[in-house]
Amino acid sequence: MRVLLVDDEHELVCALAERLGFRGVRADYAVSAEQALELARTTAYDIAVLDVKMPGMGGLELHQRLRELQPDLPAVFLTGHGSELDFAAGAARGEAYLVKPVGIEVLLETFARIAGPWDGQGGRQP
Amino acid sequence: MTTDLDWRTLGPAGLEYFGRMCAGVSHELKNSLAMINENAGLMQDLAALAQRGQPLEPQRLAQGMERIARHVERANAVLGSLNRFAHLPDVPRRPVELREEVALALALHRRQAAQAQVELTLAPGGDVSLSTRPFLLAAALDLCLGALLAAGPGAVAVAVAPSAAGGEVVFAGGAPQAAPPRGPEADALLAALGAQCVQDGGALRLALAHLPATY
Numbered sequence: 001m002r003v004l005l006v007d008d009e010h011e012l013v014c015a016l017a018e019r020l021g022f023r024g025v026r027a028d029y030a031v032s033a034e035q036a037l038e039l040a041r042t043t044a045y046d047i048a049v050l051d052v053k054m055p056g057m058g059g060l061e062l063h064q065r066l067r068e069l070q071p072d073l074p075a076v077f078l079t080g081h082g083s084e085l086d087f088a089a090g091a092a093r094g095e096a097y098l099v100k101p102v103g104i105e106v107l108l109e110t111f112a113r114i115a116g117p118w119d120g121q122g123g124r125q126p
Numbered sequence: 127m128t129t130d131l132d133w134r135t136l137g138p139a140g141l142e143y144f145g146r147m148c149a150g151v152s153h154e155l156k157n158s159l160a161m162i163n164e165n166a167g168l169m170q171d172l173a174a175l176a177q178r179g180q181p182l183e184p185q186r187l188a189q190g191m192e193r194i195a196r197h198v199e200r201a202n203a204v205l206g207s208l209n210r211f212a213h214l215p216d217v218p219r220r221p222v223e224l225r226e227e228v229a230l231a232l233a234l235h236r237r238q239a240a241q242a243q244v245e246l247t248l249a250p251g252g253d254v255s256l257s258t259r260p261f262l263l264a265a266a267l268d269l270c271l272g273a274l275l276a277a278g279p280g281a282v283a284v285a286v287a288p289s290a291a292g293g294e295v296v297f298a299g300g301a302p303q304a305a306p307p308r309g310p311e312a313d314a315l316l317a318a319l320g321a322q323c324v325q326d327g328g329a330l331r332l333a334l335a336h337l338p339a340t341y
Contacts (some may be wrong), residue, residue, distance in 0.1 A: 009157055011161050015161075015164040015165050015190075019164070022175070055242075055243050080155075080157045100156045101156070101160040101162075102163075103163075
């Protein structure tokens with residue numbers, strides 16, 4: 001499984017990428033929408049994990065732009081906000097909407113629900 | 127002169143303002159907790175790998191601990207700002223150090239500014255004592271900052287200076303189309319503070335007067 005993580009908080013996203021790596025998920029990360037689009041131009045992803053609120057382009061708009069490059073790319077939205085409006089927008093547009101801080105097991109369960117189980121070596125289970 | 131008067135002056139916008147500030151703080155705290163959570167988890171992972179025989183670099187542990195400590199400090203500062211904000215209405219009119227009030231407003235708008243890609247900095251300078259209504263002053267600063275953030279990305283230097291009537295706050299830089307806040311609610315708020323907000327040579331200038339005890 002290959003995942004794209006996007007959050008403007010570098011220390012969050014790089015730690016999360018490393019932890020996912022320990023669990024067999026290949027995770028690339030970006031700290032801006034522009035970086036994420038650059039990565040998505042050259043690499044196919046199974047899931048995008050997107051922070052809803054980022055400077056400039058937020059996660060909801062970024063998902064639309066990513067889908068222009070990878071039309072079937074599902075999204076998990078992460079947010080520090082918990083408003084009803086945010087929830088409605090995120091839940092309508094993504095496969096999951098999780099409020100920070102998110103336990104890594106919850107994230108992995110969400111990945112499995114969306115993309116199916118993987119082999120722990122970075123690939124999908126046959 | 128009561129706290130109730132502050133709320134009546136602000137009208138429905140007052141609750142919206144209070145909620146917006148609290149939402150910004152909660153977002154900052156959530157982010158800090160998420161970073162603490164992730165970096166603590168990373169260290170747990172590294173410890174588990176070490177138990178299975180993988181070499182553990184002390185540098186990695188030190189880095190993780192440093193990140194956690196920094197975010198605890200950041201969250202504590204955010205909570206400090208929230209606490210100061212929550213106590214602004216306690217005494218409706220009192221002397222304040224204007225620079226401290228501006229610093230608090232900038233801290234409370236940090237996340238909103240980042241979202242709007244506006245860099246806010248407090249210019250160096252001395253303090254200015256001002257007799258005013260602190261909660262309304264904070265709301266007026268919010269109005270000015272809201273106008274600047276809505277105008278678009280840029281760098282804004284905020285300066286505090288004394289004036290004959292009391293003090294002034296100058297917001298220089300940022301998008302050129304930033305307009306002074308206008309409308310019945312803004313006008314009522316500024317009048318209650320004896321304040322004026324004008325555009326002056328590309329900057330927003332909030333002029334504030336000392337309020338007499340009977341105000």
